[in-house]
Amino acid sequence: MEIKTSMATCPNGHHYDAAKHTSCPYCGAAGGYNATERPGSGPAAFSPTELPGGPSSPSFSPTVPPSPASGRIDPFSVETTIGGQTPGGADPVVGWLVCVEGTNRGTDYRIHAGYNYIGRETGDICIRGDDQISRQSHAMVAFDSGERTYFVGPASGRNLIKVNGKTVLNAVEIKNYDRISIGATQLIFVALCGPQFSWEEGQAAHE
Numbered sequence: 001m002e003i004k005t006s007m008a009t010c011p012n013g014h015h016y017d018a019a020k021h022t023s024c025p026y027c028g029a030a031g032g033y034n035a036t037e038r039p040g041s042g043p044a045a046f047s048p049t050e051l052p053g054g055p056s057s058p059s060f061s062p063t064v065p066p067s068p069a070s071g072r073i074d075p076f077s078v079e080t081t082i083g084g085q086t087p088g089g090a091d092p093v094v095g096w097l098v099c100v101e102g103t104n105r106g107t108d109y110r111i112h113a114g115y116n117y118i119g120r121e122t123g124d125i126c127i128r129g130d131d132q133i134s135r136q137s138h139a140m141v142a143f144d145s146g147e148r149t150y151f152v153g154p155a156s157g158r159n160l161i162k163v164n165g166k167t168v169l170n171a172v173e174i175k176n177y178d179r180i181s182i183g184a185t186q187l188i189f190v191a192l193c194g195p196q197f198s199w200e201e202g203q204a205a206h207e
Contacts, residue, residue: 092199094143095150095191102185103129109187116141117155118182132159132183139182141189142171148194150174159183 009015010024095111109125116124119136127133138157143150152163153171160167162181163174174180180187193199 094145094193094199095189097125097141097180097187097189099127100179100186100188102127102183104185111141111143111150113143113145116143127182127185130183130185133185134158140171141174143193145193145198145200148198150189150191152180152189157182 007015008018008024010027012024012027014024014026016024016026091112093110094113097109097111099105099107099109104127109127112124117137118125118127118133118139118141120127120130120133120138122136123138125141134157137155138159139153139161140155141150141152150173151171152161152174153168154161159182160169162168163172164179165181174189176189176191178189180189
């Protein structure tokens with residue numbers, strides 16, 4: 001059986017079978033496009049960086065994820081934590097222990113107000129690598145913010161601790177640059193708070 005076709009070309013350059021269609025089916029279809037245009041590139045097309053729906057549709061920057069509250073996240077409003085404390089937080093440093101002998105020579109450890117427990121693996125101050133220090137609560141360093149005084153003493157560790165070469169069995173007061181021996185580690189104590197400065201005074205001066 002012979003199939004008869006009569007190909008025609010419309011003004012827009014579309015080829016169609018005139019035996020089946022009285023006019024160009026492409027031009028007559030909704031959303032028709034020119035032969036030189038690819039689908040999706042005509043006036044109704046939208047940019048891949050825009051969402052359909054017009055100006056009322058939300059748009060997001062690819063580098064700033066949306067936030068439920070404002071639609072954007074302000075990088076300057078993200079709170080950064082350092083060592084478990086936020087900058088300007090309620091538990092500022094009051095002094096340091098600096099290792100001058102042992103496996104951690106050159107390392108400094110922050111002291112905060114109240115009790116600071118020293119251990120090899122866990123605690124407020126972790127001195128890692130010294131097997132003569134108990135895993136936790138070997139000794140403690142304390143700061144009394146009311147009296148602005150510092151103390152060091154044994155906790156539950158099996159080995160003795162020394163201050164300036166003398167064994168201490170109970171908590172004793174320590175001063176700037178006193179040397180504390182715990183296991184095979186020797187630490188120098190450095191105070192920040194004292195007669196010249198306290199965080200309470202600094203806070204009052206800015207209120």
